[in-house]
Amino acid sequence: MKKELLLASALVGSFGLASVAEAASSSMSGSVTVGVEGEEYGSGGTSDTDSIQTSELSFAVSETTDGGIKISTSLEIVDEGGAVADEGGITLTFTDGSTLDLIEAGSAFGGGIASIPAASGSQGVTNTTTNAAPGDLDWADTSDSVGFDWGSAADFAGIEGLTFGVSGASGDTATSTTSTAPETTFAVGATLAEDLGDTAVTVGVGFINASSSSNTASNDQADSIAVSVSAVTGNLTLGAGVSSGEGIISGTTTTIDDREMDSVSYIEAGAKYVSGDMTLTVSMIDSEAKDAALGTAEGTGSDKHESVSASIDYAVASGVTATLGYTDVQNTDDGSNAEANGGQACYIGASISF
Numbered sequence: 001m002k003k004e005l006l007l008a009s010a011l012v013g014s015f016g017l018a019s020v021a022e023a024a025s026s027s028m029s030g031s032v033t034v035g036v037e038g039e040e041y042g043s044g045g046t047s048d049t050d051s052i053q054t055s056e057l058s059f060a061v062s063e064t065t066d067g068g069i070k071i072s073t074s075l076e077i078v079d080e081g082g083a084v085a086d087e088g089g090i091t092l093t094f095t096d097g098s099t100l101d102l103i104e105a106g107s108a109f110g111g112g113i114a115s116i117p118a119a120s121g122s123q124g125v126t127n128t129t130t131n132a133a134p135g136d137l138d139w140a141d142t143s144d145s146v147g148f149d150w151g152s153a154a155d156f157a158g159i160e161g162l163t164f165g166v167s168g169a170s171g172d173t174a175t176s177t178t179s180t181a182p183e184t185t186f187a188v189g190a191t192l193a194e195d196l197g198d199t200a201v202t203v204g205v206g207f208i209n210a211s212s213s214s215n216t217a218s219n220d221q222a223d224s225i226a227v228s229v230s231a232v233t234g235n236l237t238l239g240a241g242v243s244s245g246e247g248i249i250s251g252t253t254t255t256i257d258d259r260e261m262d263s264v265s266y267i268e269a270g271a272k273y274v275s276g277d278m279t280l281t282v283s284m285i286d287s288e289a290k291d292a293a294l295g296t297a298e299g300t301g302s303d304k305h306e307s308v309s310a311s312i313d314y315a316v317a318s319g320v321t322a323t324l325g326y327t328d329v330q331n332t333d334d335g336s337n338a339e340a341n342g343g344q345a346c347y348i349g350a351s352i353s354f
Helices: 002-014
Strands: 025-041 048-064 070-079 082-087 090-093 099-102 147-151 162-170 182-195 199-212 222-233 236-249 259-275 278-293 302-317 320-333 343-353
Antiparallel strands (some): 025 048, 048 070, 070 090, 090 099, 147 162, 182 199, 199 222
């Protein structure tokens, strides 16, 4: 027992918490979203109308040591209506403004992406389970939970507007000939914010490489670079981003194995205009990739995803937002038009946040 007490004292002392005896400060936040979504698919697809009812609930916990270091974590207990117990890692915020995330830290790759406007709403068109074309600029953002992510304060290295981050992770996850997992991950990300008078411009660059734990796979789990830019002029925000690379796409069901993903090309753009309590947003995605079974050569037919979306958000009251959204999607699987997995979707609903 004496050894355990000494170990606990050493751990507490390493965080500078020897004088902290009370419970840490906590706060609660969440939202409830309700609405109706309609989907109209192409030939061979099944069109339908569904109710949308989702909820979010999470707690943030933090405390500051006598030395000024903030220690924080989080606990999500409801995620889109489903009960979960998703604990966050530990974040240390130092007196110079830099941060260090430990355990489930994520990667610095995502931190190097500028904010690009994207249409809101809960509308969507279901893609084919074998389509490898990504749907997000940070599609390659993957890492084991055992790792760190360090982010600088503003004006890194004395350069005004520059932030920089670096991260690493290492895992030992059991895999098979049909599944993989990230093993060793290294990522960097940087953003540069410039004030050009009437316009504020932010440029972001991110790089990630994650090796695969599988001896079968010929690709790394992820290998990508992303470049993005956003510009804010008064009430108007414009943004765009591109990424490329290769990696592994996880099987979407128990009957779909993980697959190689090659020749990835991703483009995203968006615009947002705010007028009083109303926000109008339009956005688009154009992505392409080739997929094949683990360990085989690059596939011959391309998978593609093209979408155009628009939304109108109206602030009804404090914390209450009404949303009208629309999306038009076209998908191609191995060079063939997937009409049954393309079409239009619309949404009308409201979200109450607290």
